[in-house]
Amino acid sequence: MVIDPPSIESSGLDVSELDVSELDISSLDISSLSDSPLQQLHSPFLEQANVQLFVKRDDLMHPQFGGNKWRKLKYNLLYAKQHQFDTLLTFGGAWSNHIYATAAAGKHFGFKTIGIIRGEKHTPPSATLSFAESCGMQLNYINRTEYRQKHEAQFLQKLKKQYGDVYIIPEGGSNPLAIKGCQEIIDEISQKLNTPFDVICCASGTGATLAGITSKIHSDQYAIGFSALKGGKFLEQEVSQFLPIKATIKNWRIEDNYHFGGYAKVDDTLIQFIKDFRDQYGIMLDAVYTGKMFFGLFQLIAQGHFEKHSTIVALHSGGLQGNAGYKL
Numbered sequence: 001m002v003i004d005p006p007s008i009e010s011s012g013l014d015v016s017e018l019d020v021s022e023l024d025i026s027s028l029d030i031s032s033l034s035d036s037p038l039q040q041l042h043s044p045f046l047e048q049a050n051v052q053l054f055v056k057r058d059d060l061m062h063p064q065f066g067g068n069k070w071r072k073l074k075y076n077l078l079y080a081k082q083h084q085f086d087t088l089l090t091f092g093g094a095w096s097n098h099i100y101a102t103a104a105a106g107k108h109f110g111f112k113t114i115g116i117i118r119g120e121k122h123t124p125p126s127a128t129l130s131f132a133e134s135c136g137m138q139l140n141y142i143n144r145t146e147y148r149q150k151h152e153a154q155f156l157q158k159l160k161k162q163y164g165d166v167y168i169i170p171e172g173g174s175n176p177l178a179i180k181g182c183q184e185i186i187d188e189i190s191q192k193l194n195t196p197f198d199v200i201c202c203a204s205g206t207g208a209t210l211a212g213i214t215s216k217i218h219s220d221q222y223a224i225g226f227s228a229l230k231g232g233k234f235l236e237q238e239v240s241q242f243l244p245i246k247a248t249i250k251n252w253r254i255e256d257n258y259h260f261g262g263y264a265k266v267d268d269t270l271i272q273f274i275k276d277f278r279d280q281y282g283i284m285l286d287a288v289y290t291g292k293m294f295f296g297l298f299q300l301i302a303q304g305h306f307e308k309h310s311t312i313v314a315l316h317s318g319g320l321q322g323n324a325g326y327k328l
């Protein structure tokens, strides 16, 4: 199974200068999607390591479009609604969490959806794409060369000519409105903890989630993005682009030792870890993102990387639908 990672880029719409405070939160009924639980994990391993570990359960926000997908879609959908777009167009591969979530959220909130899919059509389609179709998403397969133009203005114009006045969300959902949505993760955690956490961890693919998180933490807190990609150090540049220039302290980093050979690659050790984690803590992880993050985090904890009595929060960013592509 060849799966390419998503990339962060601009969308067909320039939202960088947007005043998001003008977005009317009541234009969509999102009341049931406003928060997620913060769950503390207990085990002899964590006790011995003398750290407190909490999981921000964004995977529980919605069965089909929860996780960081909802964080990224939230303000994009509000924007689309308020600007009278009735169709969302976005990009992804055959197993894309973002395609899956956009199709489901589009159906839920009454948008038509179009998915521009990388590569040829397969019969039968992946479980992700057949779900997207069942939600009413119109799929258009394009070859990989054409797909690489997905951020180019000319190509986006061509799509608009073809499909009409659609609201274009970039691959992975990662744009400035997505970052605004991810910032809310920190607000919610802070409201739930009596004392501030020391470290927050998330899985990183484009770096947008980490950018949202990092832009909201205090200078004495630290954020780690566990790269799901091989050679993920380049993500530090992507994340920096979204941070205020005035930030002088670099209280975050990309951890790139736990990619398991590359994007969507797995081995028996990772699969076993995910199964053991499920058995011990009752939480299912995905193999592409959160499984690798927790594996890496547990390794760092075991190595004594964190100070004693540290409070660590790990974001469960969802992605469980992708497990259908693995033996999980």
Ligand SMILES: Cc1ncc(COP(=O)(O)O)c(C=O)c1O
Pocket (backbone or CB within 6 Å): 006, 067, 068, 097, 098, 172, 174, 203, 204, 205, 206, 207, 208, 209, 210, 286, 289, 290, 317, 318, 319, 320
């Ligand atoms: C489940 C899941 N977790 C984490 C990520 C990584 O998030 P980001 O692309 O914002 O770095 C993704 C991809 O967007 C994802 O689907």
